[in-house]
Amino acid sequence: MCNDDFTNPLFLINMSSSRNASTDDFRSAAPLRHAKEIQFAGPIELELGGQLESVTCAYETWGSLNKDRSNAILVCHAISGDSHAAKHDADDDPGWWDRLIGPGKPIDTNRFFVICPNVLGGCRGTTGPSDVIPGSNPPQRYGAQFPRITIGDIVMIQRLLADSLGIEAFRAVIGGSLGGHQAMIWSIRYPQSVQTCIAIATSPRLTNQALGFDVVARNAIQTDPNFCDGQYYDSDLRPDTGLAIARMLGHITYLSSQAMEAKFDPDRHDPRQFASIFEQRFSVGSYLAHQGEKFTTRFDANSYVAISMAMDLLDLGSSRLQLMESFDDLRCDCLIISFSSDWLFPPRQSQDIVEALSALGKPVTYAEITTDAGHDAFLIDKDIDQYAGLIEAKLGTLSDPDSPLTLAEEAILEMVSPDSSVLDLGCGDGRLLSALAARGHNRLVGVEVAQDDLVRAAKRGLNVIDYDLNQGLPAFIDGQFDYVVLSGTLQAVANIESLFDEMMRVGKHTIVSFPNFAYRALREDYVMRGRSPKANGAFNFDWFNTPNRRFPSIADVCDLCDQKGIAIKSEIYFDSESNRRVSAIDDPNLNADTAILLLSPT
């Protein structure tokens, strides 16, 4: 959203605060070289009761549609974006998602036919408030007469576009921010037509804080004396001041506070100076003035009002139940991505989506990408590189790294009955779930916090969710899985009791495998050396920096189960040192270094 900067030559241009509408409208000012246009005859009924006589849709495409029309990907842009998502050739202007889209790139245009339309209500080719009302005589622009639109309307026009291209279903619908809203609404409205929904840096609805910023931005535009209730096209003056202020505010919300420090602190008191009606006392002010003014040369104030209102009106619900209702008809595979420092569309909102989807049993993969870049991260190359692997995985570029199962994992496989559903908590790179998939299980979900493991698991074609087990398992409903597996992870969790409660709630059975901290070698070491015990394998950590959080023996875990009314249905013990099983009558609490327990409520 703010991927252009002072380096841009536009920075040097002294922009007046008014432009002549008759010679300089938005579509002719910045023609999109590669955009195609298609017109849909009306009347076209809109969601909130308005209608449009006809609609023009501008769009760009990359790659070729295959014979069975099954390789189309729809890319949806954010509020100030347009159809130019990527370069069409080496000499072309940069697109806003060049890093992702192109031959051999994560959205590989050698394989896929990619379409990016300009949104309804916009000002870069698709019908919006700055367009002439069809049939008006003398020709008159919509201005304030442009009907109020919703994300549903934006998507409905895209549906018409897809139909006209003969595309019944998209391999994927992908977008960030407002583009993510479109991807979700696509999946909800046309469940048969979306195979994979990829929604990045988005939310089921705006926070009240984000709404507040949009309200202030629209107020700045609509109280600009040149706004004239939206009928400014016939005037020499445009509401550029209000639009610039709206854009300044937007820019602040797209960046994190940390990113702003890094960007503006080096020359905090030494701003660049250029002719502007806006304050430039601080470098951040100079930047905002530049961005605000530049925006007015390429964007229409009425479009900003119309699109931001469409975004603000989106409301898929605030409670889990409302969200589950919204997503109930979804038939696609979902990939949801958030960014740790995004405070406009905070990760919590993506988690709300994920938890609703996952409670519905819909296939979903979720990652919170760690970054300082804020909301803008979805457009920034280094962050794209962090999440691109997940997109590749969802688009079928799979790898299946060969990593053999441990003894404990093989024992877990034994315990899981055929065809059952499995939730693997702390699934690592997903090799246990992969083995289950190979055995024919298909309701499989992994939970993992380590980002590289998450990508590796996704690349095995697994659905895996970025999730801290210390928060319990709110993403899952009662009895959702036949088996919940906690394999080699118990000792890394602090909130043991609540996790046990949650596993019992979510799984019909629970399988826990863990290292036994009363293993003979440890007892001997402790008693003989009088030191925090160490042994080979899982026990080979120093007291002062072990990643382990809890140190239970088999007896400890059995005691806790007993205390909590949990029955141990089956048990397998190993001495992995000697690579043999330890019988239950052979004092496993002393002789086994690993336990696998099958648990269920008594």
Next chain:
Amino acid sequence: MCNDDFTNPLFLINMSSSRNASTDDFRSAAPLRHAKEIQFAGPIELELGGQLESVTCAYETWGSLNKDRSNAILVCHAISGDSHAAKHDADDDPGWWDRLIGPGKPIDTNRFFVICPNVLGGCRGTTGPSDVIPGSNPPQRYGAQFPRITIGDIVMIQRLLADSLGIEAFRAVIGGSLGGHQAMIWSIRYPQSVQTCIAIATSPRLTNQALGFDVVARNAIQTDPNFCDGQYYDSDLRPDTGLAIARMLGHITYLSSQAMEAKFDPDRHDPRQFASIFEQRFSVGSYLAHQGEKFTTRFDANSYVAISMAMDLLDLGSSRLQLMESFDDLRCDCLIISFSSDWLFPPRQSQDIVEALSALGKPVTYAEITTDAGHDAFLIDKDIDQYAGLIEAKLGTLSDPDSPLTLAEEAILEMVSPDSSVLDLGCGDGRLLSALAARGHNRLVGVEVAQDDLVRAAKRGLNVIDYDLNQGLPAFIDGQFDYVVLSGTLQAVANIESLFDEMMRVGKHTIVSFPNFAYRALREDYVMRGRSPKANGAFNFDWFNTPNRRFPSIADVCDLCDQKGIAIKSEIYFDSESNRRVSAIDDPNLNADTAILLLSPT
């Protein structure tokens, strides 16, 4: 900052967007009933080169100045505040800090003489842009001719006021947000005149994000066509639209996102409607419109520009060294308070202040108050109740709860040589430091994260800092203390190695007392029961919810010291079960449950 709400009857008033300046200026529109005025003849030279012919200062007072004029407290208001900090009698209008200031309250007007002046540049009695230029004929208001002011200038006028009242030194200077900036500048400029500086929800300078918001707010005001370069007083029209937009933006930044959800979500799509030029589609919009318009009835746009710019220009430095330079001359005791959800003046900025003060060896107490209220918390009763105890403590309302020392603490006292300086990490309620203070030590600092312990320690008159030991000890410089004490806290820290490094860096000696997890009772319990060992006292926790993070034996700690080149200079061991010391030749690693080691680098 936004402690008024829809319940306010003003909400029902339909405000026009222009008012007549000649009949309705700010001082006459809202006279402050209890304000006194004093005039200072000029010329008064300002920090950035401007000058004022004369300055009127409006202020309110509570309580009586005592004979030796030693009981005066200066209270400084925030950007949109005024001199009416508290009620003067039961029938009086509410003040913005009624909860804190009054007879028997934390700032007790039975004991103290409290003064709150309106700031220079304001519009509630003290000279500002809306005032008539002295001697101008015909009378003319400053408007844009009002010189640029700084926090230093605001404070300089307060200094003149203090002088005129015969007050050489304040018992305390107290303020939140911009008020905190004033308190700090007082302490820096007039070090002899401030006994205690209490700076709440403040910062050494604004973040670039906060600067950005201020820039946008000023742009909204200054591009309002009615602003007329600040010379609007003779016009029928005022830049109320721009000022209202600035205020809306301010309100969003004063609240946390969580607070906005709680406040606006119940009626998100069902806003109150009232006549306004601003959008009211969402409840948050309706609220912002109300707050924005109401603000224009009591505040002058030029004042908003002048004061916000003064705040933005404040820059005590960004690096530790710059901050240390800024605070070098301070001679007061400091209390710094931040709020966990304040993203406008985030806790990190208060920590920067605290770390610089503490590196300079200045007495400072710091608390980060846990709250959802955002920046506004400093004005909210329930949050005031959380921090009021700290203010009482700093103003000398001390309690000294009688809590006897443990054996380990008594042993630590033995190890500390007379008159030495001590840093107590995890100081709890401060009883060890209290005992040292009673023994005559005076360079004593405590570190604690538990909020109630922090207040208890402050109430003993101790300087105590809210601090997570896992972050190391960046608040302290090399060799700053004769002794660093870590008493009964080692087992609760995760980052042991870096903490050891830091203790060695900061202290000439380090004293570590800790429970011995190889104590005989534990070994026996573990070996015999095959369970995570438990014993009485410090060892009586279950494996699955112990607050302990690390479980070292005496031998473990000694090994680590050896490994890190740390010498053990002295050692005391106890068996607290039998209440006796254990000799070093009597295998303390087996027989003692508590160790106290005096360490220093070899």
